[in-house]
Amino acid sequence: MPARTRQPSEVPTTRPTSITAVVDCPGALASRSMEGNFYLYDTKKAEGSTGFGTEELRTPVKKGDELLWNVVVLECETYVAIDGIKVDPQVCVPERRQYPGTDILYWAGTVLKDVQDSVPYQISFRVGGLTTPIATTAAPALVG
Amino acid sequence: VLNWLPASLGSIPPTVPKSYQHDRSAQSDQQALTELASLTSDAGNTSDAAAGLSRVGRHVGHRTRLASPGSRLGSDKVLDVTGHVITGDPKGAHNYPAPVITDVTGRAVDEKIIYPAEYGSPDMVSDGWYWSATIDTSRAGRYAYTLHIQLHELAERNGAYVWEPVDFTCESALDVTSDPMRNAFTGQGVGLLPIPPVPAPSAATA
Numbered sequence: 303m304p305a306r307t308r309q310p311s312e313v314p315t316t317r318p319t320s321i322t323a324v325v326d327c328p329g330a331l332a333s334r335s336m337e338g339n340f341y342l343y344d345t346k347k348a349e350g351s352t353g354f355g356t357e358e359l360r361t362p363v364k365k366g367d368e369l370l371w372n373v374v375v376l377e378c379e380t381y382v383a384i385d386g387i388k389v390d391p392q393v394c395v396p397e398r399r400q401y402p403g404t405d406i407l408y409w410a411g412t413v414l415k416d417v418q419d420s421v422p423y424q425i426s427f428r429v430g431g432l433t434t435p436i437a438t439t440a441a442p443a444l445v446g
Numbered sequence: 447v448l449n450w451l452p453a454s455l456g457s458i459p460p461t462v463p464k465s466y467q468h469d470r471s472a473q474s475d476q477q478a479l480t481e482l483a484s485l486t487s488d489a490g491n492t493s494d495a496a497a498g499l500s501r502v503g504r505h506v507g508h509r510t511r512l513a514s515p516g517s518r519l520g521s522d523k524v525l526d527v528t529g530h531v532i533t534g535d536p537k538g539a540h541n542y543p544a545p546v547i548t549d550v551t552g553r554a555v556d557e558k559i560i561y562p563a564e565y566g567s568p569d570m571v572s573d574g575w576y577w578s579a580t581i582d583t584s585r586a587g588r589y590a591y592t593l594h595i596q597l598h599e600l601a602e603r604n605g606a607y608v609w610e611p612v613d614f615t616c617e618s619a620l621d622v623t624s625d626p627m628r629n630a631f632t633g634q635g636v637g638l639l640p641i642p643p644v645p646a647p648s649a650a651t652a
Binding site for chain 2: 316317318320322332343344345370372373374375378399401402403404406408410
């Protein structure tokens with residue numbers, strides 16, 4: 303397993319905000335693009351998330367929030383994983399982690415400061431057998 | 447052929463092994479026993495006893511009781527959303543079990559447009575159970591159907607934690623068309639899916 307994957311030293315005592323990408327793997331393979339082939343959801347709908355089920359999900363956050371990104375594939379026999387998340391490092395530095403006892407990955411990070419407006423981020427996915435990750439072109443965001 | 451595969455947002459994804467919760471429970475029991483063995487071998491050192499008991503406690507967690515004898519949810523420990531056994535108040539950050547489809551009903555079923563049934567398989571997803579249906583595509587039209595979905599709520603009953611079922615329904619519909627057959631994933635004609643013939647080793651092991 304790559305060295306940058308690690309286990310958290312402490313078990314979280316509060317529920318993190320989960321951001322889930324539902325990915326259509328054959329669709330992404332066919333077009334070599336994530337556009338139109340993934341749907342973002344989070345667990346902050348009651349607190350005002352917008353763009354639910356789209357590529358431009360906007361998740362409300364505040365300093366100290368724990369964020370967790372993971373993937374659910376639309377077609378269960380396909381392989382998709384998050385390869386990286388690019389976001390302003392002054393706001394969050396997501397780390398690659400794995401569910402203990404498995405090789406299933408997720409990404410997690412802490413919101414380092416309150417967000418005034420909107421902080422876009424980009425997710426890169428490993429899709430099927432492709433060696434080159436495919437990045438999102440739309441801009442989901444963390445919002446204040 | 448249709449497959450319905452429910453997944454819970456904000457939970458451990460369905461791609462982990464179907465025995466994941468049971469495996470994690472067993473692992474935490476083993477870790478607790480190891481800590482306990484270490485504690486008893488150092489029984490003379492009382493200053494470390496409290497710290498040792500605290501270490502044991504980190505692995506004990508809360509085991510749920512079966513809500514009913516036929517329940518699919520086993521008597522395993524409550525996990526958080528990152529797969530760790532919860533040792534504090536489990537109602538704070540626990541992982542929810544995957545939703546369970548209990549039935550598919552409605553016009554599409556009554557008029558025999560779909561023939562839904564629940565199947566068991568060695569599939570690693572959905573605990574080996576999934577709902578599937580073949581479709582009579584010869585009769586174009588819109589056919590409504592109802593998914594019956596069961597979620598589970600963690601409740602404390604008589605000093606024990608129980609996953610209590612809560613039932614919901616979800617209305618949906620099928621549009622059966624007479625258009626030429628096409629690949630539903632790619633939108634193109636019927637043919638092979640765009641899967642590379644030889645997966646790259648680096649991606650396959652990630």
